[in-house]
Amino acid sequence: VSATTASRARTRTFPVIEIFGPTIQGEGPDAGMPCNFIRLGGCDYRCTWCDSMHAVDPALVREHAKRMTAERIVALLDELPGTADLVVISGGNPALHDLEDLVRLLKASGRIVSVETQGSRWRRWLESVHRLVVSPKPPSSGMATTEHMRAFWDFMARADAASKRPAIKVVVFDHVDFDWAVQLKLNLEASYEGLPFFVSAGTNVMGEDFPLRYQRQGICERYQWLCEHVAAEPAFADAKVLPQLHALAWGQEKGR
Numbered sequence: 001v002s003a004t005t006a007s008r009a010r011t012r013t014f015p016v017i018e019i020f021g022p023t024i025q026g027e028g029p030d031a032g033m034p035c036n037f038i039r040l041g042g043c044d045y046r047c048t049w050c051d052s053m054h055a056v057d058p059a060l061v062r063e064h065a066k067r068m069t070a071e072r073i074v075a076l077l078d079e080l081p082g083t084a085d086l087v088v089i090s091g092g093n094p095a096l097h098d099l100e101d102l103v104r105l106l107k108a109s110g111r112i113v114s115v116e117t118q119g120s121r122w123r124r125w126l127e128s129v130h131r132l133v134v135s136p137k138p139p140s141s142g143m144a145t146t147e148h149m150r151a152f153w154d155f156m157a158r159a160d161a162a163s164k165r166p167a168i169k170v171v172v173f174d175h176v177d178f179d180w181a182v183q184l185k186l187n188l189e190a191s192y193e194g195l196p197f198f199v200s201a202g203t204n205v206m207g208e209d210f211p212l213r214y215q216r217q218g219i220c221e222r223y224q225w226l227c228e229h230v231a232a233e234p235a236f237a238d239a240k241v242l243p244q245l246h247a248l249a250w251g252q253e254k255g256r
């Protein structure tokens, strides 16, 4: 590590919305694994059902985010209880930031680094993470326009050029989303055969005060509906279907 890189890691700061754990990863290839989360502020999307607006809306990001260096972030993770190896960098869209130094420090501390992004902007540092989970947004988000999808396919081409094989996760709320996910899977298979593909039953944003048992009921009903459709869909023979496990356990409690 050069002196310049080390000094950059000490001075460059990132807008941290929250660092929390231990919890479990609720979705995707590491679903069910104990982990800690780093949520960074800033997002180039505005999904209709976003449950992390405090990490998206610029005014809320300004209000909630604390600027921290990569070294400070790792020090705060070290203070968390538990022994989780996995750390998930989420947002917002973490790919809006240059996280090369942060990822390097996290890996040097022995952690498994997972990044979740919608796949709108490729970054060189994404090559170096252990797990890259790309979550293109379906029509119900309002973010599946031709322009958004052009950015996604560009992201995939760049990942492929860097020999990076991401896992794909699609949140599904309704029949339109489901059909869109099927077509996406078929299109991905044509160019990038065998990428791990996860279909996630979407959770309605109800607010933290909505009784947990009703939140759980809604999650289970949509999950059952989605399981039945995935099981009957040939394109999803090798896909996995999951509810958002963190939402099932804790509802929309923040810091979970």
Ligand code: SF4
Pocket: 043, 044, 045, 046, 047, 049, 050, 051, 052, 053, 055, 056, 091, 092, 093, 118, 137
């Ligand atoms: S991409 Fe994620 S963080 Fe950004 S608006 Fe959509 S759901 Fe929210």
